[in-house]
Amino acid sequence: MADLFDAGGGHGSQPLAAALRPRSLDDVIGQKALTAEGSILRRRIAAGQLGSIVLYGPPGIGKTSIARATGEMLSKEFRQLHATRAGVKDIRQLADEARIRPLLIFVDEVHRFSATQADDLLAICEDGTADFIGATTQNPYTALPKALVSRSTILKLEPISIEDMEEVLDRGLRQLAQAGIEVVLSAEQKRVIAGRSGGDARRALTTLESLAIGHTGGAAKVTDAMLEEAYRAAPVNHDRSGDQHYDVISAFIKSMRGGDPDAVLYWLARLIHGGEDPRFIARRIMIQASEDVGLADNTALQTAVAAAQAVEMVGLPEVQIILAHAALHVARAPKSGSANHGIAAALAAVAKEPPMAVPLHLRDAHYQGAAELGHEGYRSPHKDPRGWVDQPYAPEGAPGRFYVSDARQSPTFEKRADEYWERLTGKPVPKRFG
Structure with a gap:
């Protein structure tokens, strides 16, 4: 399969990530469970009955690409809406168009849809006028209108592995070469880009593109200094209002409870680097000091309260040491849940x-x-x-x-x-x- 992607008329006319959009599910890198033969999505495409599907997962892992590839495999025209800009009028116009030609309606950030927008769209999908795919970075069971969830098949996508991300970069390098841009990248440097992408293929390709453009007089040889510059201010993927927030703080809490100091420090670093409010982190440590340590070591709460007070007086970067001190105290202390279980049982009785x-x-x-x-x-x-x-x-x-x-x-x-x-x-x- 020499030419897996549509270059869209040459790399110069569009970003590298857009040039590498897959034409079919066979071309999708990662998401093997979702794209494998016999999967729900494959069976629905084969039957020509897609219905309503919601693709759920973090940014840059292929939700839009999978939707476009599905449209091509169904031989349906792809119509994209953005939930914050599409009104009821736009949806009804698509319904009129769908009665003339087969359409696949794709809604990005579908969690921003209002209940009214969702009802209008579902009316189109339920009578078979058009197929629908929604994409969201939020947990659909809490962020989407209930009617949309109940009428849709929810498919969860996972962040792309480092090995798959290296394959994404290889395809990006080939695409650049076809556009006349040769990039010299060591295996170790490629691994760094793959790892720092945080499972986001778009970010990895954007980084590669930024390293490649603007060179004159031969190949673009990537240096470690260039990589350091590219990532100097690059944040870790962390949505403070979405699943990343809840998943990482959950891992942080459970690592304190489980007494794993390395895990505690790693998840704490993710929270700090992702821009979480240090006061929020300190509050979580205080809660765990009583919920998980409790009567086993009463000084853990004292340490946690002192850390919360210190957070009000000390800013970053020094506050990270104080938070680490308190979190490690909770992690390393013996555990007792008697206070937590006891008050819960008493409140239930009352x-x-x-x-x-x-x-x-x-x-x-x-x-x-x-x-x-x-x-x-x-x-x-x-x-x-x-x-x-x-x-x-x-x-x-x-x-x-x-x-x-x-x-x-x-x-x-x-x-x-x-x-x-x-x-x-x-x-x-x-x-x-x-």
Whole structure:
């Protein structure tokens, strides 16, 4: 397959990424599960019944290219709309055109569609007037109108692997050579471009193009200095309002919970480099200090709170050290979820069950007539040499329901507290383990 792509009349007339758009699913690099023989998309194309499809994934991984290739394979004219610029009038004009000739309607950033726009488009698709493909970088189950989700097949695309990205670059180099531009690029430099693309083929090709253009007198020999210049201010793919935000912060939280310091530092670096607000990161660390460490190490919360306060006084780049300090404390500390599980269980009981009565001896007795109501009998632990009095505090039916110790073998605060109270009361502390 010597000529896989349509150069569109020569490289000089269009960007390299546009010149390398695939003509069929066979030409798509990456997304093998989506484009393989027997896949949903292949079967629908073979049957000539595409219907409504939503392609979901980060930028630059081939959503538009797959949509265009699908249109060519179906022998349908490709009509592209942008959700922020297309009105109901535009959609209805496409419906009129679709009654004359077969169309594939493609909507980029379909998550920006209003419910009214989606309803009008779905009416066209449901009666078979036209086929529809939408593309979104947002989670369709939360960002798209429910009617559109329920009537569409959702297909998720994954970031392109480094190996596939190197193949993208090879095709880009061949395309440039056909346009008379020879680029000399070492295997290591190609690997750097592939890796720094963040799974975004458009970014990789744009970088290659920027390195290639403007040279005179022979081949364009790429140097390490040129690469450094190209990436000096290049951000990592990170959409602070979309899935990248939620996925990376989720990985950061779970790595702290799992006690993996390398993972914690990597995901923290992704958040910082992606431009996340340091105050947001500090808040997440504070939450995890209680949710995941809790009574196992009470100083973790102190460290997290101190870090949040420091963030208000110290800016980047120094604040990254403070955030790393706090995050690593949470990661390296022993873990206990007893505070988190306990309050969740208690809140569930309060929300779903009739209120439990306050024991009479615990009720307010600071008024005349309280004793006549039976509000008496409370004994203060401070008057007992042990510092503890054997009397009920929880309402009837509550003891043992909410607090369950998460202490393991390590001598954490919670472990020491369990042993203390068991010696003092002679009663076992409810334990999650052992």
